[in-house]
Amino acid sequence: MYGMLLESVQHFVQLEYGEKIWQRALQMSECKYTVFSTHQVYPDHIMASLALSLAKITKKSYDSFMNFFGKCFVRFFSNYGYDATIKATGRYFTDFLESVDNIHSQFRLTYPKMKSPSMYLTEVDENGCVLIYRSTRHGFTHYVMGQLDEIAKDIYNLKLETSVLSTENKTISGQDITIVTFRLNFDNSQYILSKKAENAAHLETTRHLPPFACDLLLQLFPFAIVFNPALIIIGSGGKLVEVAGGKEKLLGQPVTKYFRLRRPKGINFTWKNTFYLKSVMFEVEILRVDLVTGNCERSDEESETLGENLSTREIEIDGKSISPYTLRRDSQPGLRNILLKGQMLYLSDITAMIYLCSPVINDISELPDQGLYLNDLNPHGLSKEMVLAGWQNSSKLQLMFDKAEQRATELENNYSLLNIWKSRGDDLLYSMIPKPVADRLRSGNSSLSTCESFDAVTVMFCELVGFNSSTVEDAMELVSTMNAVFSCFDSLMDTFNVYKVETVGQIYMAVCGAPERNENHARNITDVALCMVKHVKQLQIPSGTKVEVRIGVHSGPVVAGVVGIKVPRYCFFGDTVNTASRMQSTSEPGMVHISESTKLLLPEDPYLIKDRGAVKLKGKGEVETYWVFENTYFSDGTDGDAD
Incomplete structure (x- = not known):
């Protein structure tokens, strides 16, 4: 189906249900198109999929949405002036x-x-x-x-x-x-x-007119066909006779032998259908291959194959096998099927039906393929003028259509790229600012609105130790190693619902309990800290450098908010942050150093907590601190001493 049908659906769904509902429908229907081009052809199933998705979202029926889509199209095509075509069709709805x-x-x-x-x-x-x-x-x-x-x-x-x-x-x-x-x-x-009233006026008018010969109609319509109720051809126009190669090929033959009904769709070529559908425009195809070969033993499927695949078939004339393209090279009439379009008219005086029609010529270049010339077209009609006018304007229209399709393709590609870059931008933004906070800023809130106080969070600092970066080579090795280690740490954060705040030099900072509050913040930080120690020992560093970490953890209240315009960051402030940093600086390689406030929040079962004793912290004096281990730590006979 053409894009205009889907454009109407998009426009009125967004108007009546909102943009969010439309986006959800696109996602549920797995529609890869976010915008539709009027003259582009799309798969038929898209509309049905959208109706089904909207029905699930709104709890309405599928049929009601298909009905709604039909109404949307009628409202929408008025923007293109197509309602004027309907109004000009006739005075009454039945005329339409x-x-x-x-x-x-x-x-x-x-x-x-x-x-x-x-x-x-x-x-x-x-x-x-x-x-x-x-x-x-x-x-x-x-x-x-x-x-x-x-x-x-x-x-x-x-x-x-x-x-x-x-x-x-x-x-x-x-x-x-x-x-x-x-x-x-x-x-x-x-x-x-x-x-x-029309029938009465017609009878009054025709009463005074003398009858005329049917041959006159065949002269006026040189491609006309006359057939009786048995569908036997009893007359044909002169030009149709030339196409057929003589009257003897057509007269007395069934009309279905050399002609196939193309429109109206879904009906058979019968007397009853042609009689009762006189007001409908008929399209009948002349099967040129059968006219040349005289072959009539075929099914409808075979006729269609013969009519459309001439390039792969040879025909026999006078005992010689000749391809259709050879005939064209020899200036013989073309063998492409001719499409006739016109109206069926009942002739009551001879009990016959006459098909008043003309060939459908879309472009002057089609004439040689069909073996026709401009002089073959109805002299009293506008066929010649339409063909010539179409030939003059087709190149411009084709160029316009090509440009429109090219722009539609470019627009579609740009929308795809936009989605890709938007996704990358979201990933970058969420790497600097937590998603809930970033979404708040996107909705129009000021950066001050992101400033919050949290009564209880757990802060962790982790430092890589054992490096010497006195030379350029050492510095390059340090950067490579830090990238490998910190990438490993990043993969652990989401697993334990921990937010990575930042990395400064060789220091890695993470928090749990903010911006999303979490009652298990101390346990989550402890778990991720122990995993970090374990993964660093197992991590294969390309340079072969031995890496160790020392970790400090502390729990308490903090204040957090977005700071900065260029490269904004979600920062944490307060004494808890400072204390956690001191816990890290006084820790030892391969150990997780926790404060008493963190110890009180940890359950005893999954951990082994050992008293380290009083440690002097800058600005705090003597503070009681602890080492924390996994239960499996002592199962290997290790005593856990950090001395």
Whole structure:
């Protein structure tokens, strides 16, 4: 489907449900597109997936959203002026319903890849009509109902009640087609009265006109076909005879032998269908291969294969095997199938149907492939002028379409890059500032609002020891080693719900309990500290340098907030931070040094805590401190002394 249908969905979902709901629907439906281009073709399943996702989010039904999408499209295409086409179709809603197929045919000039459905009326009365809907798409019944309801209300000021009489799936010409019969109830009395008056005026006018020969119609429409109720061809236009290679090939033959019905979709080429669908525009394809070879023993699938794969097939003429392209090189008429478009008209005096039609020529370059010339087109119509005008404007339009598609592709790529860089920016931001704090700043709050006091957190300082960076080589080795060790530490932080504050030189600082409050802050910091000691011993340093750490831990109140404009940081302040730093500086390699306040917060079971004795801390004097170990520490016979 074209992007305009999905544009309408996006616009009105965002308008009525909000941007957050739309983004959630895109995520749930796994839609890789964040923006839709009007003239770009997208997979059909996207709309159904969006409707299903929105139904889950809003707790509404899937059918209600498909109905809503149909109404959205009718509201949306008014921005492109397409509502004027509907208003110009006829005075009454029934006129529009009878011309839906014709409108779709005209739109295919702008949207050549459009897979439009086929619609026609079978019963019309004062209370409404019966509409037959045929489409290769499945699951769009309520979408069509929404469109019809919105058109009836907004354009024709009618109250429409739609019900589904029947739904069936058929396979016709190798295509799975959904056929839905609708009963449309509305006030149709004015249309019925106008038709009665029109028929009376027609009878009064034609009463004074003498009859004329059917040959005159065949001269006016050189591609016309006349066939009887048995679908036997009893007459054809002169140009059609030239294409067929003589009257003897067409007259007396079934019309289905050399012609295939392309539109209306999902119906067979029968007398009944052509008689009751006279108001519908018919598209009939001339099967050129069968006309040249005389082959008629084929199925619909074989006909389609023969008509579309001429490049891989050779035909036999006068006992010689010749490819279609050889014929073209020899200036013979082209063998490409010709598409005829026109109306079926019933001739009551001879009990026959005449197909008044003209070839569909999209561009002047198609004439040689079809073996046609401008003089073959109807002299009284505008076919020649349209072909020439299309040839003059097609290059400009093609250039515009190519540029539009290129820009749409570039825009889509830019949106993908934007998402990638946004994700990288988020990762960088969250590495400097905690996610809850960063989200608060993004919502418009000032940096002062991030300043908070925390009654109980645990702060850890860890220092790498055993380095000598007196030379450049030593400094490079130090940087490489620090990168390996600190990267290992970073991977441990999320595991224990600990926030890494910063690294200054060889010092690594981490906090638990802020900005997200956590009752187990002391235990989490102790666990990660013990893991850091263990991982450093097991870590393979490329240079072979032996690395050790000394860690200090202290618990207490702090104040935290975002500081700085360039490279802002989430910093911690207070005596707790200073004490933790002193605990680290008085620790020893391979040991975790904790204060008494931290010890009181730790359970006894998973740890072995040994009294270190009084330690002199700067600004604190003599303070009682402790070593903490895992239970497995002493199981190997180690006494745990740090002396």
